[in-house]
Amino acid sequence: MTEYLLSVHGNVDEDAADTRTMEDYQPVFEAVDRFNQKLKAEGAWVFAGGLHPISTATTVDFTSDTPIVTDGPFVESKEYLGGFWVIEAPDLDAALEWAKEGSQACGGKVEVRPFQSEADDAAMRTDG
């Protein structure tokens, strides 16, 4: 079993051109809900959630002597992370099937990325 991050990204320009209302989005919320239920029912669900808009982000940098706290995202960009699912799946093919459903449900592109496992961590430490 491998854990995968299924992340959904938004685009600032596309948002500006989006004229849909909350009402229009109801079917999307419902579809995502149904998808989440299915993930849970089939034991693939680990965690998921939608994020508040990028304007609510704060960035913390304590890589030097003093911590720096800044309003805003890690990097100014047109693209931003909107939400994600963390799932567990036997292999990439299974994860991709979930991602297809998720993409349909939320109406956006979904990026699938594997988590490093404890075994990977151990391997990296010994390879070093």
Place this chain on the structure above:
Amino acid sequence: MVASLVRRFGDIDLAEEAAGEALLVALERWPADGTPPNPGGWLTTTAVRKGIDRIRREQQRDAKHQAAMMITDDTPHEPTGVVDDDRLRLVFTCCHPALAPEARVALTLRLLGGLTVAEIAQAFLVPETTMAQRITRAKAKIKAANIPYRVPDGADLQERLAAVMAVIYLVFNEGYLSSSAEHSVREELTGEAIRLGRVLRSLLPEVPEVLGLLALMLLTESRRTSRFAGGELVPLPDQDRGGWDRALIAEGHDLVRHCLALGRPGHYQLLAAINAVHTDAPTTADTDWSQVATLYDQLYAVSPSPVVALNRAVAVAELDGPELALAQVDRLEDSLASYHAWHVTRADLLRRLGRSAEARAAYDAAIAATDNAAERAYLTRRRNQLAG
């Protein structure tokens, strides 16, 4: 009993284990089911079955292990050592949609074709370090993302098979369309593609498009040596048909006939059939252009691309004259203006219509649009032969 098993399996340990397992089953079942009429025979049969199961499991594990090792480690390996089912798993893994297209090609050539990284790099005209990195990254992705090592099932198989065939055909074209003698490794590519096509056919003998792809490659390859003369590309109508490889043609025609019998036409099968009409004709004048045109109509229905339309127009020129064909070709300008074959076709049609100045301009455009030295040489000569 053990002795007969040893004779059967040629392995004492295996024979003893199998016998032991059979006895265990007997001890479990006979009290409840009753002793069978021929207990010795029953035990032997059961032991043989147990032995075969074990061999299969070991083989699968070893072969799976062997093949999986190919994906993760860098030691040189003998692809032929892996059993057929595993070649199939391997080719589907190498051609997984999650891998970049050029990575699929490289991995397939490395793991199934057994080409060295240096050879693949040379074939695709990239530095060896670039190719090595490409392959390493692909293997790393297979491992990290946990791309499964298996033949996809039912629903996905069609789509995934299409990807495998696309890789094989790409390798073939890479070898076939490059210039000739200077790049001998690229000639090996057509051979390699055909070999992979044969492997695919042996593994999936009843899939029509698989047969079609192999037929297409064989028939195209059969004309290889006649395609070049004096450093120039020789187009199909001018080729020395005596130089065509008759054995490849026979095999290709056979496959095309088989495809016709299967009655489920597709892209590769139709291209193969079109080639077969050409390779069937003893001379250019004998070419059944009406058949070619009909096949292109069918091909267009399956794959409605501008390139197919262009090639169909060539057949139309033979049946209905260059004027009508030129009108069709000109309609494709928006899609094909940067495609050298579009300019070549136009140039030829304009030449036949006696519109020399326009033909010259078209030849110039064609020459500018191709890097292939042999092709340029041919086009330059044709252009220079134009009257007025």
